[in-house]
Amino acid sequence: MSATLERALGLRSLLLLAPLVAALTTNALAQTHESTATHADPVAPVVLALAIILAAAKLGGHVAGLIGQPAVLGELVAGVALGSADLAGVGWFQAIERDQTVDILARLGVLILLFEVGLESTVRDMLRVGLPSLLVAILGVAAPFALGWGASALLLPDRSVYVHAFLGATLTATSVGITARVLQDLGRSQSPEARVILGAAVIDDVLGLVILAVVGGIIAAANRGDSLSYAEVGLVLGKAVAFLFGALALGVTLSPTVFGVASRLSGRGVLLATALVFCFALAYLASIIGLAPIVGAYAAGLILEDVHFRDFVNRGEQQLEDLVHPISAFLVPVFFVIMGMRVDLAAFGRMDVLGLATLLTVAAIIGKQACSVGVFGQKLDRLSIGIGMVPRGEVGLIFANIGLGLTVAGQRVIDEGIFSAVVIMVIVTTMATPPALKWSLARAARQPDA
């Protein structure tokens, strides 16, 4: 009976496909001739954009995996390909890049990513990593900042000091996600080097976000016509530090109570909803204090610990990480593909962009080798730690993206050319790390007393 029905369905499909295909073709043709949207439901163009973005992201991630690279690289390149389709005469994808809702979904994606990355560490982990990680982190922030500033001053002498500071800041933060993923793929995530690298990368992120807040605040003040005053710098720095430590202290104090109360709420999905409310509320608090919303999302992730959810897991809910992961799998690729679409491929032909990209990449790689100076008194492979700190992933792109939206005296701080140079730096540092780290860890293993 069932087989008969299936066969009947198979036969019917041939008959039914004809009008379907005809209707689809007619509608598609009709739409290309009409400039006004014929969709009654405004969700239609958004779901089309999401379908294209997710398909491109997964294909790109697969190709990246084939050549031994992290998936994020493939998503970026897929975005570059979609965004550059207009060079080949297909201008249609430009609509996706300009869609406001897709832009907000991408921004929600990066919030969820930083929240997820924050969930991987706890506030106690950060306090516990101690002196080596802190020294490694500070050196790994100061050296790239200075080198990036220098590279910008050298190649862009006409630009203001704000551009130099912003490019320096863009080089500071190590990508926790990429570093952790590479160490995991190599089965080395529990090695002493891995602990120092991951601890320093976490501190790096926080320092980078503080620097971003300070530089961004200075630029915003300059744009209002105020001069660069020490009081202003102090205020921005104070606000950033107060928010981070205040949010962490408040969160650590309050979150057990909040989740304790929430765990008494009945209904499915309470754990996920409470965690998202916590993340979104801290992101909003960060934004009203003048920080990037991602700072709040990251702080929310750091604050939340498994122990807060014991009551939920005991009653049969999944772990929070498992619940957040599908949301990040849905929204995070939107961010990276849209980032890739914003890369101006035509700018790659300009010698100044390639020159800046080369110098920024060299500054990014050499700068992080300063980290190895901070490793002392322990039998650790310094070269591996320096290489492990090299990848600049999402945070560098986020900085560059924020720079696209900042203006001083009517001029954008980061223009398409500079943005493309930053993206090239991110792509090269991200691509170079997996093979380089694999090589240096293997070398260290052969010389256990080096």
Add this chain to the structure above:
Amino acid sequence: MSATLERALGLRSLLLLAPLVAALTTNALAQTHESTATHADPVAPVVLALAIILAAAKLGGHVAGLIGQPAVLGELVAGVALGSADLAGVGWFQAIERDQTVDILARLGVLILLFEVGLESTVRDMLRVGLPSLLVAILGVAAPFALGWGASALLLPDRSVYVHAFLGATLTATSVGITARVLQDLGRSQSPEARVILGAAVIDDVLGLVILAVVGGIIAAANRGDSLSYAEVGLVLGKAVAFLFGALALGVTLSPTVFGVASRLSGRGVLLATALVFCFALAYLASIIGLAPIVGAYAAGLILEDVHFRDFVNRGEQQLEDLVHPISAFLVPVFFVIMGMRVDLAAFGRMDVLGLATLLTVAAIIGKQACSVGVFGQKLDRLSIGIGMVPRGEVGLIFANIGLGLTVAGQRVIDEGIFSAVVIMVIVTTMATPPALKWSLARAARQPDA
């Protein structure tokens, strides 16, 4: 050492909270005096709205659970409360209701919900339920449609025939989600009555969506100034049926191949991404053919079966339902809370609204009792089947929401008053079902040969 650090953090929190609280208060006060947004990041108002919506949804769901009602009811009522805050002088929440991105997120939410509901059944399930479910479904659609039309013609004699048809259509579709959830809660989801109810509810949804497509198409034609021609009705009906069967046939034929190819892609999250691309693509196809995007999402859910994902699950990915659930837990409450916010509480004071709501509710309940006529030749409890078909949940609200956006000759088909009457009908049928079904199943169990 760790304890010392924690104590230090505790002490520090007191010192650090002061500037944080001061800064937050100052910023919040400053913002209420500035009409222009001070957020550099456009995601900030969206995350604030999402935090409020999710918190309200979960509190509402909890309260609903306390009084033995499904969570969806609590989410609706929470939305009504937020939306009515302006009556109490707090007009601030109106910004959430008007936010375009939140509206799109709500629409994505209902897409994901229908996709999820579709995943619970397969195309084969639908073909297998056979004659009793089909008869029950057709009677359960025809009777409420006729009674709804009659109620509308009786109480709204001045309105056009389109309003009557639309209100009739709004009464047709049983809420699969609520029915299934109630049967599950009562531990009766494997009973013969449950199979007939669920099978009929699935067919109901499809019939309801076809009716919506036909009525919506007729109204759109009338709005363009065309008269109501039989050819037009035939075309809309043909397109709807062709899409549903064409998409189902095409999907059943192609999806094993699509997922077979996708399962060869490396990288995390490929299963979820492929399923979402499938859902979004069918939703978009439905919209370009003139159907509601949810029809495509539901068809996508029906088509996808566990067997397509065997390769993914074998390599360690979670089941698709587990991956989709967190996304629906995030986005679906946005839909119901926003629906609730659109309820005009002031309209409840109008006698015509209450009269229409009462008559629609009676039509909805009595109409579904016609289902029991379709149950014959089997030892089934007819009353329980009739009661099980009563709840009108998301689909009725979706219809009403679509009606808010349809106009004929410049006048909206569904105005705030009629919308509020539909929402009252949904609330009453949803609330009445759990206790009534519990009672009737217990009664039948006491009389096994009834």
